[in-house]
Amino acid sequence: MAKETWHHATLALRLLAIDPALGGVCLRARAGPVRDRLVKRVPEGARRIHPTISDEALFGGLDLSATLATGRLVQDKGILAAPGPLLLTMAERATTGLAARLAVALDQSDGHTLIALDEGAEPDEALNPKLAERLAFHIDLSDCTLADTEPSEPMAPQSPRAVTIAPETLDQITRIAGELGIDSLRAPLFAVRAAKAHAALHGRDIVTAEDIEIACALTLAHRATRVPEPAPEDEQPPPPPQDQNDRPDSEGDDNSLDLPDELLLDAVRAMLPDNLLDQITAQKARAGRGSGTGAAHKGNRRGRPLPSRAGRISDGARIDIIGTLRAAAPWQTIRRNATGREGLQIRPADIRIKRYEEKSDRLLIFTVDASGSTALTRLAEAKGAVELLLAQAYARRDHVALIAFRGTEAELLLPPTRSLVQTKRRLAGLPGGGGTPLAAGMLTALEQATQATRRGLTPTIAILTDGRANIALDGSADRKKAATDAQTIAKSLRAAGVDAILIDTGNRPEPALRNLAQILDGTYLPMPRADAARLSDSVATVLGD
Numbered sequence: 085m086a087k088e089t090w091h092h093a094t095l096a097l098r099l100l101a102i103d104p105a106l107g108g109v110c111l112r113a114r115a116g117p118v119r120d121r122l123v124k125r126v127p128e129g130a131r132r133i134h135p136t137i138s139d140e141a142l143f144g145g146l147d148l149s150a151t152l153a154t155g156r157l158v159q160d161k162g163i164l165a166a167p168g169p170l171l172l173t174m175a176e177r178a179t180t181g182l183a184a185r186l187a188v189a190l191d192q193s194d195g196h197t198l199i200a201l202d203e204g205a206e207p208d209e210a211l212n213p214k215l216a217e218r219l220a221f222h223i224d225l226s227d228c229t230l231a232d233t234e235p236s237e238p239m240a241p242q243s244p245r246a247v248t249i250a251p252e253t254l255d256q257i258t259r260i261a262g263e264l265g266i267d268s269l270r271a272p273l274f275a276v277r278a279a280k281a282h283a284a285l286h287g288r289d290i291v292t293a294e295d296i297e298i299a300c301a302l303t304l305a306h307r308a309t310r311v312p313e314p315a316p317e318d319e320q321p322p323p324p325p326q327d328q329n330d331r332p333d334s335e336g337d338d339n340s341l342d343l344p345d346e347l348l349l350d351a352v353r354a355m356l357p358d359n360l361l362d363q364i365t366a367q368k369a370r371a372g373r374g375s376g377t378g379a380a381h382k383g384n385r386r387g388r389p390l391p392s393r394a395g396r397i398s399d400g401a402r403i404d405i406i407g408t409l410r411a412a413a414p415w416q417t418i419r420r421n422a423t424g425r426e427g428l429q430i431r432p433a434d435i436r437i438k439r440y441e442e443k444s445d446r447l448l449i450f451t452v453d454a455s456g457s458t459a460l461t462r463l464a465e466a467k468g469a470v471e472l473l474l475a476q477a478y479a480r481r482d483h484v485a486l487i488a489f490r491g492t493e494a495e496l497l498l499p500p501t502r503s504l505v506q507t508k509r510r511l512a513g514l515p516g517g518g519g520t521p522l523a524a525g526m527l528t529a530l531e532q533a534t535q536a537t538r539r540g541l542t543p544t545i546a547i548l549t550d551g552r553a554n555i556a557l558d559g560s561a562d563r564k565k566a567a568t569d570a571q572t573i574a575k576s577l578r579a580a581g582v583d584a585i586l587i588d589t590g591n592r593p594e595p596a597l598r599n600l601a602q603i604l605d606g607t608y609l610p611m612p613r614a615d616a617a618r619l620s621d622s623v624a625t626v627l628g629d
Contacts, residue, residue: 086232089225090122094234096221096302097125099281100197102245104167106220106277107190108198110175110211113225115203121233122225123171126199130169135177137163139391142185148406151413167195175200175211183212190218220274222306245284249276249291260300265309274303395437407436447483447500447541451529453549453589454490455520471508483541485532486510489525491518492559496528500536519561522553523569530573533582544583545606551594567596574603587611 096109113119139145144162151158163170172178172186178200189196198219204210216222257279258272266272278299283291392404394411412434419429486498497510526547533543556565577584584606588597593610601608 086228089223090228090232090234092302093122093223093225094125095282095298096223097122097199098285099278099302100169100199100221101127102281102284103277104195104197105193106197106274106281108170108200108219109221109223110200110202110216110219111223111225112202112204112210113228114205117230118225118228118233119201121230121235123199123201126171127169130171130199131163132171132173133163134172135174135179135182137182139185146410146413148410148413152409156417157414164189164194164196169197169199172198172200173203175202176204176209178212178215180212183215187215187218217268217270220278220303245287245289247280247283247289247291249280253279253291253296257296257300261304261307264304264307266304266307268307271304271307275299278303390439392436392438394433395435396432397435402438404436404438408434411436445483445541447485447533447536447543449485449487449529449532449536449543449545451487451489451494451525451545451547453520453522453525453547454488455518455550455552483536487525487528487532489521489528492521492524492555494521494524494528496532500532500541519555520549520553521555521557521559521566522549522551523557523566523573524555525549526570526573526577527557530577530580530582533577534580537580544585545577546585546587548587548589549597550590551588551597551600552590553596570600571603574600578603578605585609 093109093111100106100109111119111122113122133142140160140162142162142164144160144165147158147160150160170186178186186198190198198215200211200215200219202211210216211219254272254276257275261272261275275296276299279291279295282295282298283289288295392407395401397403408430412428412430415431415434416429419431420426423429483500483502484498485496485500488495488497526545529545529547533545536543553566553570554561554563556562557569584601584604586597586601586604586606586608588594588608588610590597598608598610
């Protein structure tokens, strides 16, 4: 299997050299001899870029040193000025801004291709999904060893070749993508281009069944969001029309292919990763609003540096000297001629102010169902999962709060704190029994989230319940009113912009909880038979930890 993966990786690079419109390939592998050997196959002249590359390096800008030395404006061309392959190292660390800029460059079809080297160690550490969507191929070399590889030499660009494909095949590829749960039209378009490139690689002018199978396996498998069930064995494909059976072989030589859908699906199934469900969960987590950390706040004192902006000198503002010189340099000749003075002349409009971005502390509000229905089934696992999550939160120095709802009301067992010992003590003494006042628990969580936001924290609510809400906010035992109250509080949480995770701990998934998660605009995790460790791992994945 590892040797086959290596073959697919080298094949993807060869197809990319034939048709740069395939966008590129994401190679997931840690730095080492296996990846180095594959990178040697990248065409010579590939330009390396890193996640913190500046806009000036990408698009070009003022060459400050040359401008000051010569006394005239000198522009420096950026990396994207000339088409060719780009090699992005540490691709999993690429910022949203860099991903957007590279995506635009690929969309413009100027001959740019991207080889993204993803060094992520966890499922949630991966290339930005919007940028990954624009790359036709994704190869995971994590299980490859040096013995599985072959010596590599740089590949020379190949001239394009006109290849035709039957219209029926285009419909079939689109249909297969739909069965795999792929909702992007880029996927079937990439499959068509890959099939044509594969045919051109072997010197064919017409796409064959082999080209289609390989193209679908390389471009669709990693995008699949569901695994289609195989067709029953007792179902036989319909016989071909009589006029095709009676037709001589010489008359049947056209561009059409008699390729069953099940054969293509088998080719894609062979490429599906074993941890497909875990990868889908991680993708959903990355696509959400949260990134596993607190909210970003911009300032001018500390944090991660951001591009400077024009501004005025004021209390607390820090001048970006390099940025100010860059802004002033193009006007020096005009200003000297206008004033008759020599030397560097800086105007207020040239002033650039430094900016920084820092993350606020995160508050995890655990809202645990301690009612009678949960106590009889999953309360022990829920306690264990919360305890593991609390330990992880403590290691990250996050704040945690603990709310329990049972009987007719919710109780704040532990206000926001960083004390792990105190939190564990309160959790161990959590009793079970009584009704399920879900709305009361959510309301208490909303109050804590609102207070945390005012203190500069970023709250995230994790609700663990079996979904059998039967106590309304007024304390009455009314299932219908209890469900309505819970939905009302969920709308308030969503309006407040609070991230939420709803974990269904019942013996079977509860449709009402899935609907409630949609109202929350949060993540729904049905965990009917999961133990404490699996519950904890699933929540940590969604949180992006």
